Amino acid sequence: MTDHFEEKEIESAVKKFGAKKEALISILQEIQRKQGFVSEEMVLCLSEKLDIPVSQIFGVASYYRAFSTQPQGRHTIQVCDGTSCHLQGGSNLLTRLERELKVAEKGTTEDLKFTLEKVRCQGYCHVGPTVKIDDTVHGSVTQEKVVKLIEEQK
Amino acid sequence: MMKISTKADLEAVREKGGDLLYPPYQRIMVGMATCCIARGADKVMSTLEAEVKKKGITASVVPVGCMGLCQSEPTVEVIQRGKPKVTYGPVSPEDVPDFIQAIVNEGVDKKRALFRTDSEYLLLQGESYRYITGAVPDAFKGIPEYSEIPTLKKQLKVILRNSGSINPESIEEYIARGGYFSLSKALRMKPEEVIEEVTRAGLRGRSGGGFLTGSKWLSCRKAEGAVKYVLCNASEGDPGIGMHKSILESDPHSILEGIIIGAYAIGAQAGYIYISSGYLLGVKRMEKAVEDAKASGLLGKNILNSGFDFTVVAKEGGGAYVCGESTALMASLEGRMGEPRPKYIHTAEKGLWESPTDLNNLETWANVPVIIGKGAQWYSKIGTAKSKGTKVISLSGNIKEPCLVEVPMGTLLKDIIEMGNGIVKDRKLKAIQIGGPAGGVLPAESASLPLDFDQLSQAGSNLGSGGLIVLDEKTCMVDVAKYFLTFLREESCGKCVPCREGLKKLIELMERMSLGIGTKEDLALMQELSLAMEKGSLCDLGKTAPHIFTSTLRYFKDEYEAHMDGKCPAGVCKDLVFYSIDSGICTVCGSCMRVCPVDAVVGEEKKVPSIDLKKCIKCGACVEVCEVEAIKA
Numbered sequence: 150m151t152d153h154f155e156e157k158e159i160e161s162a163v164k165k166f167g168a169k170k171e172a173l174i175s176i177l178q179e180i181q182r183k184q185g186f187v188s189e190e191m192v193l194c195l196s197e198k199l200d201i202p203v204s205q206i207f208g209v210a211s212y213y214r215a216f217s218t219q220p221q222g223r224h225t226i227q228v229c230d231g232t233s234c235h236l237q238g239g240s241n242l243l244t245r246l247e248r249e250l251k252v253a254e255k256g257t258t259e260d261l262k263f264t265l266e267k268v269r270c271q272g273y274c275h276v277g278p279t280v281k282i283d284d285t286v287h288g289s290v291t292q293e294k295v296v297k298l299i300e301e302q303k
Numbered sequence: 304m305m306k307i308s309t310k311a312d313l314e315a316v317r318e319k320g321g322d323l324l325y326p327p328y329q330r331i332m333v334g335m336a337t338c339c340i341a342r343g344a345d346k347v348m349s350t351l352e353a354e355v356k357k358k359g360i361t362a363s364v365v366p367v368g369c370m371g372l373c374q375s376e377p378t379v380e381v382i383q384r385g386k387p388k389v390t391y392g393p394v395s396p397e398d399v400p401d402f403i404q405a406i407v408n409e410g411v412d413k414k415r416a417l418f419r420t421d422s423e424y425l426l427l428q429g430e431s432y433r434y435i436t437g438a439v440p441d442a443f444k445g446i447p448e449y450s451e452i453p454t455l456k457k458q459l460k461v462i463l464r465n466s467g468s469i470n471p472e473s474i475e476e477y478i479a480r481g482g483y484f485s486l487s488k489a490l491r492m493k494p495e496e497v498i499e500e501v502t503r504a505g506l507r508g509r510s511g512g513g514f515l516t517g518s519k520w521l522s523c524r525k526a527e528g529a530v531k532y533v534l535c536n537a538s539e540g541d542p543g544i545g546m547h548k549s550i551l552e553s554d555p556h557s558i559l560e561g562i563i564i565g566a567y568a569i570g571a572q573a574g575y576i577y578i579s580s581g582y583l584l585g586v587k588r589m590e591k592a593v594e595d596a597k598a599s600g601l602l603g604k605n606i607l608n609s610g611f612d613f614t615v616v617a618k619e620g621g622g623a624y625v626c627g628e629s630t631a632l633m634a635s636l637e638g639r640m641g642e643p644r645p646k647y648i649h650t651a652e653k654g655l656w657e658s659p660t661d662l663n664n665l666e667t668w669a670n671v672p673v674i675i676g677k678g679a680q681w682y683s684k685i686g687t688a689k690s691k692g693t694k695v696i697s698l699s700g701n702i703k704e705p706c707l708v709e710v711p712m713g714t715l716l717k718d719i720i721e722m723g724n725g726i727v728k729d730r731k732l733k734a735i736q737i738g739g740p741a742g743g744v745l746p747a748e749s750a751s752l753p754l755d756f757d758q759l760s761q762a763g764s765n766l767g768s769g770g771l772i773v774l775d776e777k778t779c780m781v782d783v784a785k786y787f788l789t790f791l792r793e794e795s796c797g798k799c800v801p802c803r804e805g806l807k808k809l810i811e812l813m814e815r816m817s818l819g820i821g822t823k824e825d826l827a828l829m830q831e832l833s834l835a836m837e838k839g840s841l842c843d844l845g846k847t848a849p850h851i852f853t854s855t856l857r858y859f860k861d862e863y864e865a866h867m868d869g870k871c872p873a874g875v876c877k878d879l880v881f882y883s884i885d886s887g888i889c890t891v892c893g894s895c896m897r898v899c900p901v902d903a904v905v906g907e908e909k910k911v912p913s914i915d916l917k918k919c920i921k922c923g924a925c926v927e928v929c930e931v932e933a934i935k936a
């Protein structure tokens with residue numbers, strides 16, 4: 150993922166939800182999903198199109214968990230540390246992954262392969278502890294299993 | 304899609320939907336909520352479709368919502384004319400050919416059958432549908448009946464009445480089970496009568512506060528404003544529960560119907576459904592429900608020829624716990640940062656875009672069609688004196704079979720815990736966490752408390768949105784308190800000082816506890832801070848944040864004292880524990896040596912290994928893998 154972006158993509162997101170102030174979060178969701186993150190340039194571009202101050206858009210983009218202002222790795226690993234997963238070792242999994250990938254939580258590995266995130270409950274409490282890699286949720290994960298999962302991605 | 308303008312039209316759609324629910328051929332249903340999909344239900348579904356086609360069987364393969372049998376997922380149900388409905392699970396894609404063959408040959412696959420249903424009570428119709436025409440066929444006799452299953456027999460499914468039985472993307476199937484008839488009834492009542500009915504039913508908000516829903520509606524109805532809004536909070540918030548997702552994905556129309564009825568009663572023209580960030584399937588199914596309701600004329604202009612106009616939009620949020628707070632949720636809908644504001648002026652008077660606004664939780668809305676359909680009198684018979692109706696409970700934590708259940712208010716907490724088939728590794732119950740981060744921790748003795756808004760709050764917790772987390776004897780209360788406080792600090796919006804700085808300081812002091820260097824003075828300071836936060840914070844996030852500390856201190860003071868002495872009795876706080884292997888228990892299986900990432904478990908072959916404490920990083924991998932619990936902290 151690079152900082153490069155197509156203005157067309159921003160335009161299509163604005164068109165989809167309308168150039169209204171209240172559509173900002175939906176538009177940012179769309180950009181986040183398509184581009185992988187919301188960069189400074191994208192915020193500047195969006196500010197002109199929506200006539201909302203840059204500070205406000207950046208405020209929203211940095212406020213909510215759904216948005217990232219930094220480029221993300223090709224794979225996103227989300228370790229759940231919701232209450233149920235925490236009790237079953239979710240935080241140990243996170244520490245283990247930080248160690249294995251040599252990256253801190255919220256960080257991206259140097260080769261831009263993985264971004265490691267801690268999340269609070271994705272609603273899979275019944276199969277905890279869970280680790281979500283891209284779109285796949287893995288349940289009842291152990292440290293042994295999580296290392297294998299990472300190797301499979303490599 | 305057929306346009307519905309009269310009750311007769313609704314009845315015609317019910318007929319049509321009935322043919323889908325109980326077709327003359329086989330109906331094979333696969334539980335397809337995201338948690339089921341995480342366990343491979345989508346593959347089971349496509350394999351079933353292919354197999355049915357290959358064998359040339361006339362059958363419909365239908366995706367349905369969550370059946371609530373988390374341990375048996377992927378779950379499949381089969382309906383055949385004149386025979387009991389049978390629930391199967393777990394069914395894997397590899398099982399499918401065998402499974403279909405068994406059903407073709409004998410009508411049932413005994414190997415994978417969980418239970419059978421001979422007849423099913425349809426709540427809104429007030430009558431039962433009999434699956435079997437005569438006696439139970441011989442082939443089905445060995446399978447237990449629905450009512451014989453312990454986790455199922457104590458439940459009362461009002462909110463989850465359709466979950467797992469209908470295709471959530473089919474409005475016809477929803478109508479076939481009595482859906483939208485309550486709307487039709489409500490539109491023939493006066494708005495005030497609808498509010499009166501909801502008030503008499505005693506419905507209280509399912510999001511934590513427990514306000515009387517009818518009173519809330521009435522104040523919004525009375526507020527002056529040309530435009531009024533109704534909102535549905537469908538964002539999960541609390542970590543450790545997955546119930547809103549399940550309801551959204553399993554029965555979106557039940558929420559929608561409640562919202563339309565509420566909007567009519569309040570006099571609102573527009574509504575928003577605010578869904579958790581990342582609940583893509585929930586958003587998709589809700590959007591489909593809104594679209595279908597529009598196409599059928601159940602949303603839009605002149606709904607069911609009543610002259611009432613109403614539209615609703617489903618919106619995905621940005622992901623912030625504080626957006627459970629009404630004013631923050633409204634700011635988020637307006638496209639701003641989700642920061643709360645002081646509520647000198649209630650949102651019922653000035654809410655979304657300064658217009659009168661009513662906000663209710665998703666589960667509260669889903670109760671409304673049942674209250675209107677069955678009447679306040681019927682509804683108010685369920686529950687306790689001041690807590691009416693049922694409650695969906697997400698049971699998780701250190702429990703063998705975590706599940707989603709629905710029970711009448713007043714059910715004892717221990718009876719709910721029993722539905723999870725006991726505690727992991729048969730350990731002892733230590734505490735119950737209920738109500739999420741805004742709630743508290745209750746000791747094991749509290750298991751005899753009933754599910755009741757007021758009794759739980761007297762005990763120092765609150766019902767919250769219904770997450771019940773079981774904590775076993777291996778749980779450290781200082782760690783649990785620190786966990787929730789850290790969660791809240793991350794989620795605090797930072798607008799007001801008591802919450803922002805109070806949480807930061809509380810965690811610093813809590814950190815000292817888990818390092819074993821806390822003092823009595825620290826504890827006193829924490830209590831003082833808690834009081835200041837409760838009194839001085841702007842919104843409920845900050846006001847309730849110290850509950851987790853105060854409740855753990857109230858019931859588990861000895862554990863704080865032990866930490867001050869440098870001991871963590873549960874063996875959780877990393878700085879206070881040292882792992883060792885009990886040679887009396889160890890079976891010398893070698894697993895711990897295999898998984899240790901730093902080779903700290905050392906020993907010779909066929910001998911009990913030992914742990915090199917200089918190398919050990921206390922990651923817990925060995926504890927996790929040891930089947931016999933020989934590794935002690």
